[in-house]
Amino acid sequence: MTAARTTVFFCVFTLFLASGMRTAAQTTATTAVVNGSLRLRTDVPLQGALVALPFGVGGWALDLSATSGSGIDAVHVWALPKSGPATFLGAATLGVARPDVAAVYGSQFQTSGFNVVAHAEIPPGSYTLAVFAHRISTGSFDIVEQLPITVRSTALSDLVPCSAGQVAQFDGAQWGCADAGSGAQGPAGPTGPTGPAGATGASGSTGPAGATGAAGQTGATGSTGPIGATGPIGQTGATGSTGPIGVTGPVGPTGATGATGATGATGATGSTGATGPTGLVGPTGATGPIGPTGTTGSTGSLSSAHAFVTSTSVQALADNTAVAFDGASTLTGVTLSPNTTLTVGTAGAYLVNWGVSTQGSSGTLAVTINGTVQTPLTQGTGGGSAKLIGMQGILTLAAGDTVTLRNRSTTTFTISANGNGGGGNTAFLTLVRIQ
16 A cells, blocks of 8 residues: 555646736636627637647636626537547536636626646547537536647656656666756647638727707797878768668778888897717627537536545644545445545546645645645745645555645645635545546
């Protein structure tokens, strides 16, 4: 049980650094793929990246219309070759803390991050990495981000990692590292081409016309001219004797018409109303339509032996003290007892992944197998602002081996919840048997 373990592969997988690649709120908000209220961003790998299997895929996804949580319940990753069928690379682990995203969209989306390790067997070559997010409210994959990558063959440096200035060397019995001589490795190959830019969205509609100006004041009405005098009434004729009616007297002449009064002056024309503001330019159009959904692949379920354990409490760890996992856990073929120690039930190669949230604490943490520190799975921090550090790698374990995550500093190391008062996970440790 105490025999030395062979490190098959390791890499540093930084989940989030407060001063790192996407901590600026403006960057986070403007570089995501947008579809309505959905937002999706893949932080790693980058566009045109050259990767070797297995490799990490990480980022964040959210639905702004969700009433609680991120609104996303699954993230699936596919590799699309230039010709031939697509390959399912895996279903991501959700709930990863992303304080940079919460700073832009609100504390509801603090745990909108996702991570997955792609280790499907695909030949070297050019691929389009398609990352789909599954929306809870519609029950479908409603948004996708696509980015070009190149998968290279596994090199000796992947199996035997050495420090800068060293190369792998076989002494007849085992592989090790030696200082580079005249036979140093050649320069790295060129970076693959950048994928084509998406089509420009349609222009926004023209803004509304400005309001009409007020009407000018009406001029005063001119005065009415005088009425002419009435002519005299004619004399009434004498009443005749009874008999024929007498002649009617003549009608008096009509009086003269009075002069017409002068017309009043026309009122001044009112001033023209101010021109309304020019309408705002509409927002840039959304990314082109989502490509057809690929054929349904395997469910991407975990292997018959795996473990996922978390901590939700703030812990001050003395030197060589193990992290206590008191939060949610998923265990198959692996046991947790006491709450600091995972015991493997089946021998094999395991993908090991851990992360710890810090708030200004400095020191070093490491994975230990049967109490022995695994150097490739050791990571330190210099303190400073809130951050989440972590490591991942592949170890060969025997049945009955014990795995812990310990403080390997000479001082006390404190794990926290990114300064959010203890909410959310403060640490996690995963084991997945891959062969």
